Amino acid sequence: MTYDPVLLANIDKKDSHTLPVYQSGGGYRGLRRALEDMSPADVVELVKQSGLRGRGGAGFPTGAKWSFLPKNHPGPVYFCVNADESEPGTFVNRVQMELDPHQVLEGTIISCYATGASTAYIYLRHEYPLARRRMQAAVGECYAAGLLGENILGGGFSLDVHIHVGAGAYVCGEETGLIESIEGRRAWPRIKPPYPAVEGLFRKPTVVNNVETLACVKQIVDRGADWFRSMGTPPDPNDPRDPGSFGPKLFGLSGHVNRPGCYEAPLGITVRRLIDEYGGGVWKGRRAKAAIVGGLSTGLVTEAEFDTPLDFSAPIRAGCLGLGTGGVIVLDETYSMIDFLHNSCRFFAHESCGQCTPCREGTQWALEMLERIRAGRGRLRDLDLLREIGETIGIMPGTTICGLADGAAWPIKTALGKFREEFEGYVKEPTTV
Amino acid sequence: MNVLDAETRENIDTIAGRYPTRRAAVLPVLHAVNDRLGYVPTEAVVELAELLELAPADVQDTLSFYGFFKQDKPQGEYRVWVCRSLSCAARGGEELLEYLCEKLKIRPGETTPDGRVTLEFAECLGACEAAPAVLVNDTLYGNMTREKIDELIRRVRAGTHHDATE
Incomplete structure (x- = not known):
């Protein structure tokens, strides 16, 4: 561990969440420089150069997302901060908002300047009361200090920021579900296109970015694109569509490790190093059995696959959905894969919004089969039926509007694909009920 | 007679002022x-x-989509959310929830007869590093054990538990 954290550099300071402490560490100097020395197009170009990809799960290049906004639009342009962190195993945005809310806000203000947004809504889940209070207080400090409102720092740019509190629905993390929710409706994701950049919140051009992505924007403005590209995994020469995985990443490590926590490392650290060097190894002197690589929806890798680098590409090669949010959940050798998959299926059945039939029905049927298997009444053909559900529900097979069902499918596919023997054994001879 | 008092009514216009449509105020107003x-x-x-x-159907449609709002009767003075998602389940969250059900003699979603506690299961509280996690109104408790839960419930019943304000 020779890496010095950047995104988490402030969090151990006393009162790290307050404006004076943030500014004493150089906070808001980057914003001042952006407003004084850079045009909005310069900021977009810098972020493009950095290779920054969204940290919320999909890994879409941030600069490209911004440049999809229509040129010379009369406005307004809206900006949404996705702080609806709800993916099981994911908590790094909470840590950021509780301990360094100004870093998130500075990234937000810079990003709004870059995209020409005049209003930003921070969509924050209700389960994060401390993060809400700290973000609200930080917004108040910014207005009082001329960092928000009219004519920010005398640079002619104006921005209002509002906090919008959710009410308990995972699907609000999907960007068009989030937009519907801000508009006061049920959070049913929209059919795309049109993408939010063209027609988003209140039918206006809209950018939705994750909390950690915005903190990265702030650091890129401070330290430059070359600094950001100095760490991570370069593009795969065999994959022309891989833009590479650059920069630092926050990893939420939980489950059966000795030291669970929020850790910062360059993209590309392996699952094994994260667990051993940061997490202090598997708890109780046990061996690991598997790990979720990036939030529940990404699926799992076996212990034999722990040398998989945590970047945007390698988890896919290991059979997972992707890097996801970077929430790594470790399961030790005693943990039942049947219990794991039951827990996963229950989550997605509970969170399916009900709009698309394959997701609403598929997640519920998967749960019912897992309940039956777990109760010792499973049949071998249930396993094939589960695989079929896993392969047919989702936006990737083309049967749903959003990716929630894909997230339900990957735990099914990876658990059954990698631990088939355990499932078959349990179906034939249920050990514990 | 109005259910909403004057202060809440005034507050609605303040909230609505943050959005270009009045409909967008539905969730914050709820x-x-x-x-x-x-x-x-x-x-x-x-x-x-x-x-x-x-x-009214528009508001009801939105309200009923989100799990947070109750309609039939007021929730208990303390709403206790026990996380049951994977990180917490792997560290005893489900057993903790079951223990609380037995201790309070209610199921998730129900309120104790004295109106003190509403018990809820939660899907990922986003406190996985402190699993198992419990949220009591606006205060998060991590690394929970039966002993800690006993103490928490004792304070709740005695009326000496206070929500965090910062």
Whole structure:
């Protein structure tokens, strides 16, 4: 561990969440420089150069997302901060908002300047009361200090920021579900296109970015694109569509490790190093059995696959959905894969919004089969039926509007694909009920 | 007689001012009502709809989608959310929830007869590093054990538990 954290550099300071402490560490100097020395197009170009990809799960290049906004639009342009962190195993945005809310806000203000947004809504889940209070207080400090409102720092740019509190629905993390929710409706994701950049919140051009992505924007403005590209995994020469995985990443490590926590490392650290060097190894002197690589929806890798680098590409090669949010959940050798998959299926059945039939029905049927298997009444053909559900529900097979069902499918596919023997054994001879 | 008091009614216009449409104020306004009354009765939905220039069915449609709001009767003084998602389940979250059900003699979603505690399961509280996690109103408790839960419930019942304010 020779890496010095950047995104988490402030969090151990006393009162790290307050404006004076943030500014004493150089906070808001980057914003001042952006407003004084850079045009909005310069900021977009810098972020493009950095290779920054969204940290919320999909890994879409941030600069490209911004440049999809229509040129010379009369406005307004809206900006949404996705702080609806709800993916099981994911908590790094909470840590950021509780301990360094100004870093998130500075990234937000810079990003709004870059995209020409005049209003930003921070969509924050209700389960994060401390993060809400700290973000609200930080917004108040910014207005009082001329960092928000009219004519920010005398640079002619104006921005209002509002906090919008959710009410308990995972699907609000999907960007068009989030937009519907801000508009006061049920959070049913929209059919795309049109993408939010063209027609988003209140039918206006809209950018939705994750909390950690915005903190990265702030650091890129401070330290430059070359600094950001100095760490991570370069593009795969065999994959022309891989833009590479650059920069630092926050990893939420939980489950059966000795030291669970929020850790910062360059993209590309392996699952094994994260667990051993940061997490202090598997708890109780046990061996690991598997790990979720990036939030529940990404699926799992076996212990034999722990040398998989945590970047945007390698988890896919290991059979997972992707890097996801970077929430790594470790399961030790005693943990039942049947219990794991039951827990996963229950989550997605509970969170399916009900709009698309394959997701609403598929997640519920998967749960019912897992309940039956777990109760010792499973049949071998249930396993094939589960695989079929896993392969047919989702936006990737083309049967749903959003990716929630894909997230339900990957735990099914990876658990059954990698631990088939355990499932078959349990179906034939249920050990514990 | 109005269910919504004058302060809540005034608050609605402040909230609506943050958005270009009045409909966008539905969720924050529902939160404001819920904070005040502990639930959102049908009468409140009707009054809200009028103030937001919507049909009551529009407000009801949004409300019913989100798991947070209760409609039949006020929630308990303390709403206790026990996380059951994977990180917490792997560290005893489900057993903790079951223990609380037995201790309080209620199921998730129910309120104790004295009106003190509403028990809820939660899907990922986002406190996985402190699993198993429990949220009590606006205060998060991590690394929970039966002993810690016993102490928490004792304080709740004695009325000596206070929500965090910062």
